[in-house]
Amino acid sequence: MISTRNTIAGTDAVADAARAIPHEIYLGPDGDAVEPVISRSTTWRHLRSLDLRPNQRVLMIGTGSGYAAALIAHIVGPGGRILTIDNDHALTTRACDLFAAHGHRATAATGNPLNGHPGGGPYDRIFVPGTPASIPAAWIDQLARGGVLVTGAVVSDLPGADAVAHITKTPADGLVATVHADRYPLIEPPVVPAHVVTVTAVDDFRYWLASASDDYQTVTDYLRTVRAGTLEAWPVGPSEFLDFKHWLLARRPRGLFTAVTEHGEGIGIGDRAPSTFGLATRSDGPPEVAMVTPTHVVADPPLSLTRARLLDLIADWRAEGARATHELDAVVLHDSDAYRVRLDD
Structure with missing residues (x-):
């Protein structure tokens, strides 16, 4: 297999990690190769949007191949921690074996991703490369003050209106959101409200x-x-x-x-x-x-x-200047045991 270690440009922490960790370690061939749900370039872009730093605690919802978690582990270093949670035991077992085999300081646990992993929180960063029907309160609760959650989000009551939300928890436990015109696969079918x-x-x-x-x-x-x-x-x-x-x-x-x-x-x-x-x-x-x-x-x-x-x-x-998605106002609404992101003009 041809190595693609040097396909990412830049001198930032994500580029350094991508050069240090060949993606083929996690994507195969090992008999159990995992097809990524998002491209490597998308993974790199959104890891950059997390503004990862040494010594941070990071939770990733969904284990996948383990590649993204390995990159995060490289960035947060020995003083940080990266934990992935997935309901597929085969994926978490495979990832843990690969982490151990290659000396990458990451952990994969089996459980319900919508519940997060409270035992390791609060987290400075939570990365969700998928789109839930609504954002579970557990993810917000486990986010540290000043922490950042990047997740797919349904941004309207109308079906097919999904994007990627970048949510920051303020020191006063408020939530500030920016929405970007990207998409992650659906984790669960969106709930269409009765008025639609x-x-x-x-x-x-x-x-x-x-x-x-x-x-x-x-x-x-x-x-x-x-x-x-x-x-x-x-x-x-x-x-x-x-x-x-x-x-x-x-x-x-x-x-x-x-x-x-x-x-x-x-x-x-x-x-x-x-x-x-x-x-x-x-x-x-x-x-x-x-x-x-x-x-x-x-x-x-x-x-x-x-x-x-x-x-x-x-x-x-x-x-109006052909306003991009991230230039629109976005609000985070608390709805019972979940949160919703909505765009506002």
């Missing part, structure tokens, strides 16, 4: 549309209509799609929906056209929808007022 209606295409269950509308028939009509929509290239590159999507989730325009159709993942708005020419109300006419995907605007009818309204929203976003 989700419909699935009867001919293909892969396709769905979700809206806060309380009218099931309207949401059903939106899905049918957007699937038949006309495509046109939109003036934003694929890399900016998530930034605009998150801005739209924060703005919450009338008729907002998320969807997955033949046209791809999308976010858009829907309405109903007047049923009579010149009638002011837009409540009982045929549906109008306009949706943005990473590559297109999808609209039906192709020249509707709803399409024009979506293009106006794109123009507003551009006028």
